[in-house]
Amino acid sequence: MNNTNRRTVVAALLLAGFAAAAGAQAPSDFPKQPIRMVVTFPPGGSADAVVRMLVPRLNEKLGQQVVVDNRPGAGGNIGLAIVAKAAPDGYTMGVGAAGALSANSSLYAQMPFDPLKDLKPVSMLAAIPFVIVGHPSMTAKTQKELIEQAKAQPGKFSIAHGGNGTAMHLSAALFAQMANVKMVEVPYKGSGPAALDVLAGTVPLGVVDLPAALQHIKAGKLIAYAVTSPQRLPQLPDVPTASEAGPAGYDSTGWFGVVAPAGTPAAIVSKVNAEITAALNNEQIKASMRNLGVEPAPTTPEAFDAYIRAETQKWAKVIRTANIKIDQ
Structure with missing residues (x-):
């Protein structure tokens, strides 16, 4: 899929996702306990900083604490493996980047989870040029x-x-x-x-x-x-x-976003997505993120899923051509 087609797909799904989300309602008692947010980066980095910017607003809007659990390592695989194996009830989610969600499946000979089958995209958080x-x-x-x-x-x-x-x-x-x-x-x-x-x-x-x-x-x-x-x-x-x-058509942007275990109810995903989107559209949060050198990039779950799949195909070709491997 070329860059133009990828952007078209994402844009179309973004619009479709907004329409679908409008009719979805999470269970009235969700959340009724703290939400564990597994962050696949160490404390102090830009991704960790962005998550911690969002947490106070999410705590307020969701009525429960979002607890950050930093689990770096293996290019993000360690943390996202925890998410992939968690109960799909909305109480465990994770923050992963382009590597673990799209490229690692081509870089690593063995993966502890399948990003496309074992995780459910919630929203992209930020793009990193x-x-x-x-x-x-x-x-x-x-x-x-x-x-x-x-x-x-x-x-x-x-x-x-x-x-x-x-x-x-x-x-x-x-x-x-x-x-x-x-x-x-x-x-x-x-x-x-x-x-x-x-x-x-x-x-x-x-x-x-x-x-x-x-x-x-x-x-x-x-x-x-x-x-x-x-x-x-x-x-x-x-x-x-x-x-x-030059070269014309070049596009390579880092990114990270929130995912949940596969099977997490769509209504719960939609509710969390709505609160993340509102937080990322807050002017103070946007300014703070840009000061870190990252660009807020909220999406619908459907658009994020389409983007991950397009990125997976794109980087698989690059990795195969360059013969890049990660020793385990």
Whole structure:
């Protein structure tokens, strides 16, 4: 499915989902006990921070406590396996990212759950754009020049990313495939360390998230070649998208969202989705999220399900072509 078709499907299902949700009602006594929210990230990161921004509002609107349970590890598989095996009663939900919900099934030889069969999408929470950056010593000052130089000298340039199998790694692989260039991909333990080594000139290029790069780009200490999202970012309005700069059609955005065990009643999913959507549309919460470098992205359950399936197909092809594997 190409990018245009994926966006069309998601848009159509978004509208259909709103209509379906309007007629669904959760049981009058739900929730009658605290809801466990398994977060597949460690405390302190942007995803964990977003969840904790939403919790006070969800507590108020749902009338019960949403208890955050951080369970990082194995690219998100550990936490989401807990969710997949939980009772489908609405009292255990999870927050997972693009890796565990779409890419890991192609990266890992064995998965402890099937993301498409064992989990029920509730809502996307946020999109995380990345930036293709370079050290100021690079003679290529635009992405077009960078691609021309990389084609002329295959394997000369190294590009840092946030770790094997991460969305940043896959973004780098997709860029190399679509631009038809060969680069040496260098994994780091997170976006911050990758950005710091590009900043130091240890590695000439990197694909990193916005919070790790923004202040250095504004200070002129990093070249911003392009953002990986399909739209320009308000924080970097003069930086083109990778699709604008070439290769055309490039789109690689990180994301994370809420899922429940398969079999969770649709009315419960709809109720939780409605409260998440209202929270993400709150102006104060939106501003706080954007300060973290993430973009609020509420969806209907149906739209989120369609997006996960489209992303799964997209990344399976990229991973297969690049022969990316995760050792277990």
